[in-house]
Amino acid sequence: MSKPALKIGLEIHTQLLTNNKLFSLSKNSTSNLSQRPNSAVSFFDVSLPGTQPTLNPECLLQGLKLATSLNCKINKISSFDRKHYFYGDQPLGYQITQHYRPFATNGSIKLLKRHYDKLSRDLTIRIQQLQLEQDTGRSIYKTTDGNISQIDFNRANIPLVELVTLPDFQNIEEVRAFLQFFTKLIKDLKICTGELETGSVRVDVNVSVEGHQRVEIKNLPTTSAIVNAIRYEENRQREILLNSKFNDKLINNSIETRGWDGKKTIHLRSKESAVDYRYVPDMELPLIKLNSDSIISNFNSILPKSFAESLDELMDSNNFSLSLRDAKVLLNNLEMLDFFKKCWELCGLPYKKKIINWLAHELVGSLTKSELHFNSNTIKVESFVDLIENVENGKITKGNGKLLLLHLVNNIPDQNRQILDLANEFGMLVETTDSKEIENIVKQVILDNDKVVKEIQDKKKVKKINFLIGQCMRATQGKIQPKEFEKYFIKLLHL
Incomplete structure (x- = not known):
């Protein structure tokens, strides 16, 4: 009987390399991690009363580059929504995102077996949507128990593009190949540094073994962490399914969010639904209206x-x-x-x-x-x-x-x-040398290296002849081509 199928989907958050932030005139500090905390912050970034967002068109332009490269449908009308949740690094109490009408949907890319060593098949990865949204501030914990934390708002309101794939990956190597493709793409488009380690690209993974509910794994900082977390979670779910044959209460029917501690996935919370986030349209931001046909044709003519x-x-x-x-x-x-x-x-x-x-x-x-x-x-x-x-x-x-x-x-x-x-x-030109002289050099090297010669003749370690040739080259200061010595070694050692 075949094993239950594995399905994997990705959610990738990409920080955009723009001059200014998404909804304010603050400088985008994406590429400057050493910048002094809270030195690239505007009133809107820290949610002071009375401030309002204004869309930075450069962010949309960068997102459209990516959407065109991923063969997405550019939506003629898109809008922004408020995703409500509370956390210290999100002072608004909500994140501005594009839940109902993202700017791009229904894309796809092909990964071909001939381009990736470890792919076992050609595959098409479907892109469900691309959406613009704000990044949050960065929490800095000062004690090991987490009782004291500080917040750096330099990252707050930095523009993100969130990419959501459908669960088209069947194994780890397909995920690895897609990440290689994606990070290369965003670097070539010059819209992001493409570095997972610095947080400019952040990946959440959805893993589901057939018969088990989907599990989302968050906060995976490197490709190796992504690969190891998927491998662990797949094995965990398969073990649950195997044991559930004897106790069906082992299967958790709710969608779960888990973290990765470097060795195993750990339970964080039950996965929130759209209702939990109380999405509502953001009335402070106007609709985005685009001529999608002209955008695609114009970008196709200039993209690498x-x-x-x-x-x-x-x-x-x-x-x-x-x-x-x-x-x-x-x-x-x-x-x-x-x-x-x-x-x-x-x-x-x-x-x-x-x-x-x-x-x-x-x-x-x-x-x-x-x-x-x-x-x-x-x-x-x-x-x-x-x-x-x-x-x-x-x-x-x-x-x-x-x-x-x-x-x-x-x-x-x-x-x-x-x-x-x-x-x-430098005395490095090849010299024309009498064949008798070359033969004498070879004979002398054979006499000086009888142990190596014996190994070559008795154990057929023919590759060791390169060591002998090297001795000849050293003796002649590299002025004679190695093949001249090689033919005499073959002749004299009866190889």
Whole structure:
């Protein structure tokens, strides 16, 4: 008998990168977590009597970018509502949101198996709605027992877009893939930093094993917390269903809200219904009226290419023919992607396929050694391509090529010189050496490393031949290509 099906839905709150807050002229402090508490606050943010909200159109613009990218229906008329609840960081006594008429509904995105290593199927995730709403203030607890708390209202009234999916996820890997897609999307659209750890993206998860009521898990600060909480909650519900065969009172028929303590989900409260929040239209804010057709066509003409389209372009065998891993490395660093494409245009046809290895592995490795990060000024395209071509055409060994690359990223003026001139100055050019001399070097290395040679011959550890080749390279200061030594090792060791 098959296991009861797992269904997962997500509610994602995204802080928007706007200049001002949602309903006031206060500066939006989303990207400045070190800002002094309560230094970016207006009278409206702390709910002083007599203040009224005024919609910041930039927030709506950012939300519409996201809605268009998620193939949502842009509603011609949307409105704001008051969601009533009391908490110290919400001084109004209600949150302004869009319960009845959100600005966008009925979206969808496709996640394709070829774009994600661990997906077992192509899937479509349906987006129920996108709505604009206020963020709350931030409670800061000064004692371990929580008796003393302070409130920072810098975060109050920061614009949020809440995204609600339908329960279309069937396993953890599908959730992980969607989160990768979504955080990449909002970064590319430049509407959010996309960082879960700083709270700019906050995720609540709805989990239900068939036969068990839906459980909402709140306050999940990282992708690993989301994954572990879903895994724990799935197992918890399956165990309840299994034991309920013997005691049907074990099943809780009410929808529950649970938290995550790092190890397990814990009961917080019974889930509130819409009635509990006493939603009413906010009469202080006018209706939003939009020409949805023109919005979608205008945004489609200016929005960046989708992640899926970009991946397909980079992986296309008739184009760049990159692996999924290398394509994602470039798409996660748009400066590096631009650099790669410039190198591709300049590089000779026989060497184009070598660019990605030199860029994503050798250059990044050199930068790591030098405690540097890649940017558009790291190395000149011309110098980088010159290096690749002269290593790949055999004029410089790969080992010396790596050393030259390390030198170039730390000595920017030398990037204006020809690579062969630089290699010649450092004595790094490949030398034409008599075959007898090469054979003698190999014989000497064999004599000096009899233990390694015995392992290669007796245990067939052929890969250890690379160690012997390395000894030869060291003896010749990298001036002879490794393949010259390799053929003599194969001959003399009868491999």
